[in-house]
Amino acid sequence: MASIQAVLSYVKEFFPGFVEDLKAFVRFPSVGTDKKYRKETTACANWLAQHLEHIGLQQVRIFPTLRHPIVYGEWVKQPGKPTLLIYGHYDVQPVEPLPDWSFPPFDPIVRGGYIYGRGTSDDKGQLFAHVKALEAILKTYGKLPINVKCLFDGEEEMGSPSLRHFIQTQKELLKAEVAVLSDMAMLSADHPSLAYSLRGSLSVELEVKSQGVDLHSGNFGGAVRNPLQVVCELVAQLHDQNGRITIPGFYNGVKTYGSAERNYMRQNGPTDNKILGDAKARYGWGEKGFTAYERTTIRPALSINGIVGGYQGPGVKSVIPAKAGAKLNFRLAPHQDPQVVEKLLRTYIQGIAPPGAAVNIHTYLHAKPYELNLGHPALQAGQWALRQGFGKEPVLMRIGGTIPAVSLFREILGVSTILLGFGLATDRIHAPNERFCLRNFKKGIETSIWFMAALSQKANVSGSVGTRLVRKGTASTG
Ligand SMILES: [Zn+2]
Known part of the structure; x- marks a missing residue:
């Protein structure tokens, strides 16, 4: 890219409009698991597809599935440059119990630096950070530094039941070197995080x-x-x-891990007290000889x-x-x-x-477990991008949960996924008064811009799907 500064200026100038667009996105009650919202979920997919067209993506398509459609759009006019697959989901969790909401779940409002509403953090806001990054680059330069394919799921909160079949039948369309997904929390507001393993x-x-x-x-x-x-x-x-x-x-x-990896996890991951505190549990339980963080990630x-x-x-x-x-x-x-x-x-x-x-x-x-080699070039691009976007050293995290899409991309497409978290643990996802920090929305957009710029500089971003043990030198950079 000629100058990232020009793109960042676009973000700064148009950020209030980005927030308005996010509000429009959140206004659709796209509760995928509830049949009574079927029409609204489809309307949300249509809106998202139109928005992708509006920002300059091409071949925008809506693929019907048994329940909720998959939205696709691409920009692939950089032959020789890597292709990034951006995955996210536009379906949201149910809002019950409704009386516990202080704000209307589908009429988003901004208060104290947060936007409140169902799906603001999980995952409409985080997904939108990448969409707005694409917009900023395309509106500034008319082209992207790499090739991009967007795949937005409408059934993630139901376990993505249509995704395996879709990926299997669209292997050519989805061909990419690496994928990115933002659907997780940072370790804290001061610790941007990148996840490199899932159970x-x-x-x-x-x-x-x-x-x-x-x-x-x-x-x-x-x-x-x-x-x-x-x-x-x-x-x-x-x-x-x-x-x-x-x-x-x-x-x-x-897999067994050596002391370098376990020490890194001890120094950078949550403590037993933090995990038990989050669970409101006085006593821990589990396999002896491991910390709570280890027991929920590498065991x-x-x-x-x-x-x-x-x-x-x-x-x-x-x-x-x-x-x-x-x-x-x-x-x-x-x-x-x-x-x-x-x-x-x-x-x-x-x-x-x-x-x-x-x-x-x-x-x-x-669903298969997922682990990314810490020497993976796209992971390093992600770390660098978070450092630029948030101005802080990112933490490499292991996650105890499972994201079916990430396993499927690896299994069917042979593509690794970089998980960049823009949410906060206090976003109350799946709960009343869900919110998304607008500062993180902006920094997420900037991180996505830096990430694409970093990928465009790399000769090889797909790395090997190796399982090399973490060396201390590598781990301590994160
Ligand atoms: Zn989610």
Whole structure:
């Protein structure tokens, strides 16, 4: 780019208008999970597509899916330069409980440097930081320093059910060297953050059935096996006294980390007190020998998300239910394979299930863990861009959660994703009074501009999908 300063001046001059545009975007109640907002969600996709056209993107298209459309737009007139895939989502979480909102969720207002409204931070505002960066560059110079493809999902809050099929059928369209996603919080307002690992996920439901029907627990209690008790016994055998998962072979695939990586995490990541404080928990729990941050990022975990069965109503009903179930969620550490873990779980459960209990395992979701080599050129471009945009040294973070898109880009397109956080932990995402800090909106736009400029200078931005261990020298630069 001839001069980034001219682009930054455009951002400065037109920032109030950017905020107005963000308000218009937030005004659509695009609650993807709620069928009654189907029309509004589609209207939001149409608006976003028009906006992409308006800022100068080309080939803008709306791809229908089973639920909510995917919005696509591109600018690919820099042959020889890298292609960046920008991913984000325009669907938002439901607003309930509505009485707890002090501001109308879909009529955004600005107060004290924040814009309030559902989706302002997750993810409309963060997505829009990249859109406005594109606008600023295109309106200043009429061209971008790299090639860009935008892919905006309308089903992220439902687990992106259409995305795998879409990516598989649009491999050519989505071809890129690297992807970027801003849908996370910074460590704090003074610590811009870049995430380089996510855990994978495996969600299953165990179902145990007796041969017959619900039975009277007076007439049959003590004589027949109770499926609900079987579920409890199976669940109780999934962890040992030390908080470790007991499935044989479960830890075989888990990557181990040396002291350099663990020291970096200790020095830069949240402390046990911070994590327990956020959870409002007095006592921690989990695998011995690891910090809470390690246990939620580089170690796997199994959570029992629900147990169903029997009588749940008020008062008493003496019943031995004919069936019962448990919902289990595994968070998988780097190098674990959800398909392998699923097989190990099935073998283990069949082995410990008592005779006469028919156990079924239904799988809902597989997502592979994700980890980026710290020497990855695009990650270094991201660090540099955050340093320019926020004027502070960025922190490299590991995230305990899972973002299906990131796993799918790696798996199907062979593309790594740079995760740049512009949100704050106090943004109240998924909760009443969601907000987005306007200072971060502006710095996010600037960071995105610097990021594209940095990528244009690199000969190779795709890096290797290697798994080189972090060296101290590399880690300490972040
Ligand atoms: Zn989100």
